[in-house]
Every structure is written in C-alpha cells, then in structure tokens.
Amino acid sequence: MDLSIYQHHFIVTGCSSGFGKAITEFLCREGATVTGVARRQDPLAKIHHQWPDRFTPIQGDLSKTQTLDRLVEVTSDKPLHGLVLNAGGPPAKTAIETSMSDWDEAYASVFRWKADLVLRLLPRFREAGYGRILFIESQSIKQPLPVLALSNAMRAAVAGFAKSLSRDVAREGITVNILAPGAHNTPAIERVIAYNAEKSGLPLDEIRKNMEEAVPVGRFGKAEELAGLAAWLLSVQSGYVTGQCMSHDGGTVSGLFG
Template identity: 55%
Template sequence: MDLKLKDQRFIVCGASSGFGQAIATQLLLEGASVIVIARRGDVLREKFSNYSDQTEIVEGSLIYSDTLDAIEKAASSGKFHGVVFNAGGPPTGTPLETDMKDWDSAWQLVMRWKIDLALRLAPLLVDNGYGRMLFVESKSVKQPLPSLTLSNAFRAGVVGFAKTLSTEVAPDGVTVNVLAPGAHDTPAIERVIKNSQGKKGISYDQAREEMEKSIPVKRMGTAEEFASLAAWLLSEHSGYVTGQTISHDGGAISGLFG
C-alpha cells in the first residue's frame, strides 16, 4: 500500500531510540521529511545520517519550554502534516512506594509537555485543514499494571485529553489517536524486566522469559512492527479513525476491547 507520505512533513518526539526512532525511520523511508527531537543532537545526527536531506533536528528535553518553543518554531516554518508525542516513562513502583516528588516529576515527564505541545501545534493543523496527532502511551491505559503506578495514572490522563481534543478538531480534518503498546523489544522494556527481576529474586533472563510466555503470541513486539501501524495512522488513509486508543500488544490485554 502506498501510504502517500512522500513530501509530507512530520514531527517525531523522542526519536533517538525505540518507538520514536522506528517511527521516524519509517516515515523517512516513505519519503516524508521529519523534524526529530531528542536530548542528544549527536545521537540524532548519527541515527539519521543517511537522511540528512530529509531531517531537521531539535535538541533538548521535552519538559523544558525552550525545547517546545524550538519545536513550535520549526513547525511554523512551513506546512506540516502531523506530530508524534513520544517519550520515556516514569520510574516503576507500587502506589505506596511513591511519594509526591515522584508524582510531580511524572506529571512533567508523561503528561504536561504533551498538553503544552498539543495546544501549540493543533491550531496550525486546524489552519491547514489537515493533520494527524498521535500519542504513544502504554497498554496500561486499558489494563493498569501493578508496578507502573505513575504511568497508569498519567498516561490515562493523556488518553482523556486526546479523546476530548479529537472531537474539537475533527471537523477541520485533524485526527487524534493513541497507540497503546505492550511489551516490545526496545530499551524502555528494560526497567520493567529489571523491576520484575528484583521483586521475584530471579535472573534477568528468567524475568524476560516469563514476560514473553505471558503474551499470547509468545514473543515481544518489534519497534518496526509498531512503526508500521503508526505510519498508517499518520497517513491520509486513516482519516475516518479518530479519538481511538489502539493496542499493539500481541493479545496481552485480556479485556474484550483490548
């Protein structure tokens, strides 16, 4: 299928590794240009050296207004077609293992910057009469995980924001969706495996094996598989899909609407 992404322009946050890098790469392979964002510009330049003519780099942490200012400026410099909100998650822990400093930090890391950036960029897409907004969250928004209290709470809040925003911008040709990944073989899964390892007193390999056995397809997903779905949601083919939270989890969520 031709996704018709050639010569379109996107913003991908957290593009130096994992889902962000895979999504940016998929868009570039489809002929799009991408504004890639991460804290380390040198890593971005290395990762996307083969696509230097298709990429713009914004270096900085997403929790800082200066970085969001730079993204907004880059987006405003020419027509753009979509944005991927993606970044790492907060520390693991049960509710009673957290304190208010953890909650304040997680609010900044998981939710606040996404709302800020969305409120900056949505009007530009509305003015264009077309756009795609995609939030990368977690399967925990559908089935909370005992050791991911901070993620459970704030990622669910992002879904509530995205769903509400979707109804406001839909008449203007802008879609807003959420991807809810389960276990994927990316750097982000390391903290979850190590948390399980520590709590159960087993080896890292045993904890990883247990996780894979708990997934109906008996393996973790790949970032490339995830990116192919993201690319479709960022394409014009997905124009009738909005306000949705779509799982990519190998069947791990047990509910009817997983």
Template identity: 45%
Template sequence: MQTNSSTSVYIIGGAGSGLGNAIAIALLKKGAHIIALGRSAEKLEVLQNQYSSQADIVCGDITQTETLSHLLQMVSNKHIAGICINAGGPPAATITETSMQDWDMAYQTVLRWKVAMVKALLPQLVAQQYGRLLFIESATVKQPMENLVLSTAFRLAVTGFVKTLSNEVAAKGITANILAPGLHDTPAIERVFKKKQTQTGLDRQAIQETETEKIPVHKLGNAQQFAQLALWLMSEDAGYITGQTISVDGGMVKGIFG
C-alpha cells in the first residue's frame, strides 16, 4: 500500500457511514492519507477530527458537477494511490412500482456519476502510470434480489463499464475491480428491510431473522471485515487482479461462479 508520502492519497466515496466508512477508517489506521467523500458534513468531520493530519473531506453530492470539480482541485498535485467508488443506492421497489422518473434518477445516482468521475480522474492515473479503481456495487449483479430492480439494472451497467475499462487501462498500471456485497450490517440494509416490512407486515427483527436464514453463514456481513479485502484490492500487491467482480455475500449467490 502506498502510504509513505503525504502527497499520495486514497479517495473514498460514501466515507461517512457503512462500508465506505469502514474502508476509510481501515486505511487511516494503516497510516494512509485519504480524501473522504460524502453528503454529511457532521459524519465526515468526525473522521477529520480524529485523523486531522491524514484526512481531508469533500462534502457534497458527487452526482453534481461542482462536487466533482472540488475533488479534482484537491487531487491535482497529488499521487492517487486508489479510488473507492461508492455511494448509496436507489429506493427499494418492484418493477410495477417504479415510474420513468425513478429510472432517470437511478441512472444519475448509480451509473452516470461513476462514468463522469472515472473519465475526469483517468488522465491523472495514466500520467502516473498507476492506479487502483475499486467499485462497491452489490451481489444483485450476480443474483437479483426482490425489490431492487433499479439498483440491479444500473449496477449491471456498471459491471459492463468496469470490465471494458479494465481492459483499456491494464497496460498502464491501472486496475479496475468490483466488490459485490450481499447483506451487511450497515445503514444501507434498512431500505431492504423496511420494504419487506411493508410487504409482509412482519416486524424488523423477524425480517432480519428470515433474511439471515437464507444466507449460508447465517449472519449479516461485517463492514470491518469487508474493508480488509477492499484495502488489498487497492494495494500494490493486487496488480495482477483486474476486471473482476468479487462477491462478499456469505455464500448467498448460488451460482458456480458466485
């Protein structure tokens, strides 16, 4: 992991909570310098206050041009060691419940900004002949889940983008991979459980027990453990791994190549 220079940074999306926060903290504990992206100034400031010499923050909506421009200014004179491309997903809904406005919004929140961010930062990675791009998506790209059609459809588009990207930049010292989490014990799981509650009338605890029982390891994922794999994929040691979508799902995906 390239952590020996104050000019070398990791960009971590969704750093205020959940998987992004776990990745950010794991990097900081290893002495890395990060730029933490997120919408909640309060949550990002907790990181910055605790690791004042290592963490800078960009608070804003990364789907908006001004937030991306702010990020580009911050990294213009730095070596980018890795980028964790991560943010929340669209609302849980069935196909019949969605409107075309929902689909337009999901395109913006799941796919478009990731393409824009990569295209904006890629010239810098090419110039330095090094980079680790890690996308945090969902196990639904391998096995769709109920009520997540908006997420599934556009995250599948992300997998096509990342696979193509990985082939185009591999010879330039840049890798591009996807981690596909299943059900993890993070705030993001609440939209799934709340939707199930609405559909079934069961209470929150019963929903969690039912969904957990479907997972072969019979428990929700741990964000801190997830972060360790993310760190490795963003390290120098992972230079021969690219174009992969790796499930972190406790065995939930049933396919042979899960």
C-alpha cells in the first residue's frame, strides 16, 4: 500500500526504543522525515547515523518545559504533517501502593506534556488544514490492569482529552486517534515482568511464559507490527478515522468492542 507520506514531516516522541523507535524507523523507510525526541543521546545518535537525511534528533525530558520549547523552535520552519505522542509509563504499582507524589509524577509524565505539546502545535495543523495526531497509550484504557494503577488513571485522562479534541477539529482535516497496545516485546513489558516476579517470587522466565500464554494469540506483540498500523493512521488514507482508540493486543481485551 502506498501510504503517500513520502517527504511528509512527523514529530515522534520517545523515539529511542520500543514503539517510538519502531514507528520512527517505519516512517523513515517510507521516505518521510522525522524529528525525534528522547532522553538518551546514544540511541538518538544511532538512529541519526542510520537515517542522516531523514532524522533530526532532540535530546530532552518531555516533562520539562524547555524540551517542548526547543522542539517547537527546531521544527518551526518545517511543514508538519503528523505528531506521535509516545513515552514510557509510570512505575508498576497497585492503587493502595501509591502516594500523592506518585500521582503528581504520573500526571507530569503521562498527561500534562502531551496536552501542552498538542496545544502548542495545533495552530500549525489548523493553518495547514491537515494533520495526524496519534497517541500511543495502553490497553489499560479499555481494561485496567491490576498492577498499573497510575497508568490506568492517567492514560484514561489522555483518552478523554484526545476524544474531546477529535471532535473540535474533525472538520479541519485533522484526525486524532489512540493506539492501545497490549503486551509487546518492549522495555515496558520487562518492567511489569520484573514487578510480578518480585511480588510472586517466581522466576522471570515463568512470569513471561504465563503472560504470553494469557494472550489469545499465544505471544507478545512486536513493536514493528504496531508501527505498521501507526503509519497508516498517520497517512493520508486514514482521513475518515478519528476519535478512535484502537487495540493492538493480540485479542487480550475481552470486551465486545475491544
């Protein structure tokens, strides 16, 4: 399929590993250009070495205002076709294990910077009469996970923001969607496996095996698989899809509309 994103410019956050890296590489292979943001310099340098003409790296913490300031400034002279909002989640904890400082940090790391960045860049999409905004969140939006109380709550807040925004800009050529991944072979799942192993006393391999067997397709997903769906949602072809929260979870969400 021709995604028609050749020479389109995208911003991808959290681009140094996991879903963000997979999406960045997919877009570059399709001939798009990407401005990518991540905390770690070495992974950014490796991606830039691979795609020197298509990838512009920005090192920084997305929860810091100065990082958002720099991102907006660096991309101000480029056309902007799409925005991928992706970052690691808060630590694995049950609700009763959390403190108010945990909630403050989760708000800053999961919700606040995303709303801030979208609202900063939205005028550019509206002026162009075109844009693709894609949030990479979690299946916990649809089916809360017991040990991810912070993620359950804050990602639900992101979903409320995204759905509201999608209606506001639906007639301006701008789509707003969410991808809700389940268990994939990414650093995020390793944190959950480690948490479950510590709590249960079971070996890491056994925890991993049990989690994989709980997925209807019998395995964890691959970040590259999600990247293909993300690229379509970022393409011209997806113009009639907006305000949606799409699962990418191997059938894990048990609801009728999972």
